[in-house]
Amino acid sequence: MDDLKTITGKMIQECACLNLRKANRALTRFYDKILSPTGIRSTQLPLLTAVAHSGPVTISKLAYLTVMDLSTLTRNLKFLKEKQLIQVRPGKDKRVREVFLTEQGAQIIVQAYPLWQEAQSQITEKIGPSKIKQLLAISTATIDAVRSV
Numbered sequence: 593m594d595d596l597k598t599i600t601g602k603m604i605q606e607c608a609c610l611n612l613r614k615a616n617r618a619l620t621r622f623y624d625k626i627l628s629p630t631g632i633r634s635t636q637l638p639l640l641t642a643v644a645h646s647g648p649v650t651i652s653k654l655a656y657l658t659v660m661d662l663s664t665l666t667r668n669l670k671f672l673k674e675k676q677l678i679q680v681r682p683g684k685d686k687r688v689r690e691v692f693l694t695e696q697g698a699q700i701i702v703q704a705y706p707l708w709q710e711a712q713s714q715i716t717e718k719i720g721p722s723k724i725k726q727l728l729a730i731s732t733a734t735i736d737a738v739r740s741v
Contacts, residue, residue: 612734619715626711630704631675637704639668640697643678648690650683659735672697 594602604610623634632640642657643649649657655665669691672678677697683690693701716724 608734622715623708623711626707626714627704630700630707632672632677632700632704636668636672637701637708639665639672640677640693640701643691643693644698644701648683648692651680651689651691654691 620634623637627634627637630637638658639654642654646653646657651662651665651669654660655662658665660668669678669680673680675696676694677700679692679694680689681692682688719727
């Protein structure tokens with residue numbers, strides 16, 4: 593049997609989950625810094641954009657679209673609701689809640705867009721356009737693969 597250092601070294605170097613989470617944390621910090629003038633984080637902007645693009649949208653559909661578990665999504669929606677960037681109301685079926693973008697939410701997206709473009713440009717320059725395309729393709733393939741399990 594391999595010794596513990598060998599096992600853990602292999603896991604640290606080869607674990608897809610660990611390495612994607614590390615990359616995600618690094619990207620999150622990078623985007624958060626650039627988006628800071630908007631008052632929202634890089635984890636909240638995708639929720640606003642998903643609601644704007646798909647809304648009104650049910651909470652369960654929003655969880656699916658953003659690949660978030662319901663408890664994490666609920667915490668993030670609470671913040672966005674307190675900031676009056678979204679509204680959560682009962683849907684046509686009163687058992688289902690729907691998320692709506694507010695005018696303030698739309699303004700934040702518009703304010704964030706040039707900052708987001710700057711972050712995209714900087715990360716694309718650092719990594720390279722072809723690797724960004726690969727990263728996006730791999731991310732999509734990973735989500736699809738895991739959803740089918």
